[in-house]
Amino acid sequence: MGFVTTRKVRFEHCDPAGIVFYPRYFEMLNACIEDWFEDRLGHSFGAIHVEGGHAVPTARCEVRFTAPSRIGDPLALTLRARRLGRSSLDLSIDVASGAEPRLHADFTLVHVSQSSGRAVAWPEPLRAAIIRELEEEAPHGT
Template identity: 55%
Template sequence: MAFTTQRKVRFQHCDPAGIVFYPRYFEMINSVVEDWFEEVVQRDFNQLHVESGTGVPTAAIDTQFHAPSRLGERLTFELAVQTVGRSSLTLQIIAYCGDQKRLTSSSTLVYVDLNSGKPVPWTEAMRQHFTVENL
């Protein structure tokens, strides 16, 4: 089952016309991924980055913007795991406002040791939460 969460479009996300400025969507996507790690994978970013000395930088992201989002709207984000590698993970993220699709994104994260910057295998404790599905 896809992870679902909501974000309210705030003034900080918008250009002077009151429409989400596209780079702000990437901040929203990152916050959705961060929430997914905490709520589903059961590893918050403090545990990953600070306590464990590991991280999950974005190695690739491909995003299509389908319709504008406006100040005050509530966006529903759905996140699903597309593929799992030894040290990588590709996520599909779709944002809706009501029934209207606003964006579709495919994001590949790599699990790395922050000291060396090199990929490391996912731990079994994390891997067990990676269920591949399609949105």
């Protein structure tokens, strides 16, 4: 099923032609990831980045745009956990308006120490929460 959050395309997201200017999608995608960490994993970016001394930067992002979005369009962003490594995490996000797909994005995030800038293992409580998400996404019977 995945984690679903919604956004409405606003004037601020659009270029003069009235369609979403592609960098604004990246802001929406990042907000979706941030919401997922807080709402589903129970670990806010504030707790991770400010209080915890770690960071979760994007190491890879690949996006396929399939249709434009316009002012007023309701968008559903569906995030799914795909793979968990020692310090990395692969996610996918599908964006649609109603039944019409607008884009698909694949991300790799890396858990790093802010002081060293190096990848470090996910802390066990966060790792356990991500594993629960992966298990929810796994096809039944595997």
